[in-house]
Amino acid sequence: MSSSSVTQDHLQMLQLCRLLQLVYAGDKENIEKMVKHGMDINLTRPEDGMGALHLAVSLLNQELVHFLLSHGASPNVQDRRGRTPVMLAAQMGIDKLAILLIQNQADLLLQDAEGKGVLFYCSYATKAHSHCLQAALSFQADPNNVSTEGTHVFQLICEKALEYYPPMCFIMLDGGADPNASNEKTGITVLMEAAKAGSVELVRAILQRGGNPNARDQKQLSAVHYAAMGGFFEVIQVLSAYSACMDIVSLEDYTPLHYAAASGNANCCRFLAERGCNPKLKNQEGLLPDKIAKASGHKVAAKVLQKVKKLHGKGKKPSKTGLMCNLWALTLHDWSNEHQTELCQAFGDDPDTITAETFISVLEGLKAPVETEQLHLIAKRHDKEEGGSVNIEDFFNGVKYIKIPFRLATYLPKIKKEKKAKKGKKKTEKCPLPICLLPQDRMARRPDGNPPYVMIEKYCYCLDSDGFDSDHTPGHLISKANEKHENEYVNINYCVRNEDLESLDLAFRKGVPVDVQDEFYKTPLMVACSSGKCEMVKYLLSKGASVNMRDQFFWTPLHHAASSGHVETVELLVAAGAKIDEQSLSKVTPLMRAIECSHPSCVDFLIKAGANVNAKNKNEQNCLDIAIDFADSRVIDLVKDKMDSLPKLQEVPAGKKGKAQKSKTKK
Incomplete structure (x- = not known):
């Protein structure tokens, strides 16, 4: 029961207002004074039932809540809506506050004005x-x-x-919640909710605790209907293992097969039809499942439904060979696969076969969903070929008592067989283009056995971090400076990209070559040029970096700078002596790279610096041909103007040329 008292007169109202102000301000000293002078700490406002403890919980002030509880505040005070402080704490998800109130004798069986207990407030x-x-x-x-x-x-x-957070459902199950819990208005059960969400684990857990797979809601929909709506094949398979009825018809004459057809899951459609759902039933709109699938654009599902519709009613009785597709046999097959672990443990330590008597007793002990006579029939079918014993693997696969199309193994994805090569024709494997890497034996290493020179020691700032922490006293400056820090090595080109000058200075002081190459033959200067780090280029040039080194494609730093379009970097390299017409493996010059990447400023500078516009690449294209291919009008104009300004070669007439040659030969 609520232990609160509503303010009765104006004086109590003023006292309560003052108390709430102090709670809001966290003024424990004055709160304690008011309590000592006879103030009822459990007073609540008449308009909403707000009390001091409610307000402290709303403010998330755990220390203040503990203080109020120690001074007589009741954790069972209810506001006008019947909410207790622990309900508010649970609603906000503050577990520490909730536990504090529970430990101070909060009544968890109290309900609010709508009959909701504390667990309703934990439902987020x-x-x-x-x-x-x-x-x-x-x-x-x-x-x-x-x-x-x-x-x-x-x-x-x-x-x-x-x-959003399925573990909460398992917490409720472990806490003793009814596996058949339902909404009294809609009739929807927890099993239906789990099937609707496609949670196989929760469906299995509810069924293991006694959930009814055949319960129906107000619309006569079952858990199988809800699983079929989402096309959740595995959920339907688990429900079948627990004897769920597949042919329940809703108030609107919908079977699970109608919903599976709308979802388009072909496996669901086939499984439901094989487990007893009639594919020939029409809904209130007069539609068959295959028509629904076809109208929804699910061609595969429609094809499956048309096939099962033709086969419906055929082969339902045991055949002369003993293979069956009766519903009880199919249910046993689904049940055995669902409980395979428990069955194997009961059968013993990995036996291949067991006696018929053991087989029957184990299945009866585990409450298999079949009659004893039917178990004898299954055992007898295995006895014919096994000599009085049952092969466990054959039983799980349904080899001796289930027709092939009805077995669960047929729903597994098929493994594609490799096609045999035709005689006389050999497959030619395409060899990928190899990437040229610097061999390990050519990678320069330090004589002391530390990592190769391309990996440099990262500069470490030695600061006394404890000196900024109030919980620790600062260390002595000298002792901190003398502490040895564990060396951390990073790629030198990483430091170049991040402009880590301290680490680079440290490396060069320790003898690392400025032109050290990584596995792709890239030097730090090349990386700086391709990244557009102009200041880093200046720094490396000041350290003596070579401007004519080549990488695995025979690119020089000038190629990288021209390709990235940084004209300042290009100017620095040319000024430092970079060869302006150096060719790569494909006979591409830096000018060609600038043309291909549409960098007019670089093209203009290189032309003015004397780059050869008549040079040809591997495809016998000159700079103008390349510019036309890449269709940048600005670049085309620059190259064309340069070529037009060059002196043209004088053509010698063919006749004169021949006479000249003859005169030379006479001489």
Whole structure:
């Protein structure tokens, strides 16, 4: 019961207002004075029932809540809506506050004005609320609380949490929630909620605890209907293992097969039809499942449904060879695969075969969903070929008592067989283009056995971090400076890209070559040029970096600078003596790279610096040909102007040329 008292007169109202002000300000000293002078700490406002403890919880002030509880505040005070402080703490997901209130004798069986207990306030799908849920259940909160509107708390949590935080549903199950909990208005059960969300683990857990797979809601829909809506084949398979009826018809004459057809899952359609769902039933709109699938654009599902419709009603009786497709046999097949682990443990330590008597007793002990006579029939079928014993693997696969199309193994993805090569024709494997890497034996290493020179020691700032922490006293400056820090090595080109000058200075002081190459033959100067680090280029040039080194494609730093379009870097390299017409493996010059990448400023500078516009690449294209191919009008104009300004070669007439040659030969 609520232990609060509503203010009766104006004086109490003023006292309560003052108390709430002090709580809001966190003024424990004056709160204590008011309590000592006879102030009732459990007074609540008449308009909303707000009390001091409610306000402290809303402010998330754990220290103040503890203080109020120690001074007589009741954790069972209810506001006008019937909410207690622990309900507010649970609603906000503050597990520490909730546990503090529970430990101070908070009544977890109290309900608000709508009949909702504390677990309703833990129903938000977050990890923090799951902690509150666990705490409340550990202190005997009611896991089967039903509100005045008929909402079961477990059903509500499954409805909210399955999409965002499923573990809350398992917490409720472990806490003693009814596996058949349902909403009294809609009739939707927790199993239906789990099937609707496609949670195989939760469906299995509910069924293992006694959930009814054939329960129906107000629309006569079962868990199989909801699983079929989402096309959740594995959920339907688990429901079948627990004897779920597949042919339930809803109020609108919808079978699970109609919903599976709308979802387009061909496996669901086939499984439902094989397990007893009639593919020839029409809904209220007069539509068959195959028509629904076809109208929805699910061609594969429509094809499967047309096939099962033709076969419906055929082959339902045991054949002369003993193979069956009766519903009880199919249910046993599904059940045995669902409980395979338990069956193997009961059969013993990995036996291949067991006696018929052991087989029957084990299945009866594990409550197989078949009659004893039917078990004898299954054992007898195995006895014919095994000599009084049952092969366990054959039983699980349904080899001796289930027709091939009905076995679960047929739903597994098929392994494609490799096509045999035709005689006389050999497959020619295409060899990928190899990447030229610097061999390990050519990679320069330090004589002391440390990493290769391309890996340099990272500069470490030696600071006394403890000196900035109030919980630690600062260390002595000299002792801190003398401490040895563990060396950390990084790639020198990483330092170039990040402009880590301290680490580079340290490396060069320790003898690292400035032109050290990484596995792709890149030097630091090449990386700086391709990254556009102009200041880094200046720094490396000042350290003596070579401007004519080549990488695996025979690119020089000038190629990289021209390709990236940094004209300042290009100017620095040319000024430092870079060869302006150096060719790569494909006979591409830096000018050609600038043309291909559409960098007019670089093209203009290189032309003015004397780059040869008549040079040809591997495809016998000159600079103008390349410019036309890449179609940048600015670049085309620059190259064309340069070529037009060059002196043209004088053509010698053919006749004169011949006479000249003859005169030379006479001489």
